[in-house]
Amino acid sequence: MKELLLENMNLCDIIDIGCDNMTLPKIMFKEMTLQENIDVIKWAYFENNGALSVHDFTIKYFPQLANLDTNLSRNESYKVIEEVVTNDYNKYKDRIKSETERYNALWGQYNNSYFKALSSYLNIKWPNNLKEISATVGLIPVFPRYLDNFSFSIGTGVDDSKLLEVCAHETLHFLWFEKWKQIHPETPRREYDSPYLVWQYSEMVTDPILNNKPFSTMFEFDERGYDSFYELEDDSSKVMDKLRNIYSKDISIEEKMNDGFNYINRVLNKDKDERIAKNELVNKK
Secondary structure, rough: OOOOOOOOHHHHHHHHHOOOOOOOOEEEEEOOHHHHHHHHHHHHHHHOOOOHHHHHHHHHOOOOHHHOOOOOHHHHHHHHHHHHHHHHHHHOHHHHHHHHHHHHEEEEEEHHHHHHHHHHHOOOOOOOOOOOEEEEEEEOOOOEEEHHOOEEEOOOOOHHHHHHHHHHHHEEEEEEHHHHHHHHHOOOHHHOOOOOOHHHHHHOOOOHHOOOHHHHHHOOOOOOOHHEEEEEEEEEEEHHHHHHHOOOOOOHHHOOOOHHHHHHHHHHHHHHHHHHHHHHHHOOO
């Protein structure tokens, strides 16, 4: 693994950013409480997101829930989930504690360097009142983020490379949407979440951003979005390839964000129009 904090080098010189009393938050990993763990699994079990099958991940993680009686009421299902999660939580409580300690130790080596570089890249400072980004650790199959309070959750058993990727990915979203609000204050808050295009675009850009400098020199992971993104085509080209080209241009981040969004908006609307046209043609036959 690359050592980001090079002992005898000034990071500000390496990534060419200013270090003028910038206020930086710190990711603090904390043990998820039993109730918090139960609540995440209750949500995940009943979640049906088209881009990511949260429900399927949940029953794979907790196979005891795979054969949950579909005739049960929501409250009855919740009681079963509570029992299953409680049993596993008490069984693996020591693991949650040790993983929390490991995550803090590893990310602590990258925290300030990454957040400075991200601030420089997006041309926006972190909120002055943001001192801590809370990351709760528990027995969960997916890692939800909460934009409004700058926090996210993560499971146990995450290897070093994946941990760095999750931290970089989720916190990129936090500052990305601060920048988006600055550029597009007219965007309703609801569009920051699935299934809106603004949300989809934010998930697509993590690839061209984190897989290029300065971040590619900090980390060894390969950032990848949802599989469906890489199946999108624009004529004979892959949409993700064209999005990467936009973000590789020598233009401002504001131009990259706007050009990329306009491109994705055009392509996806074009695809939608073509599907509608095909359906109309079929209906006429």
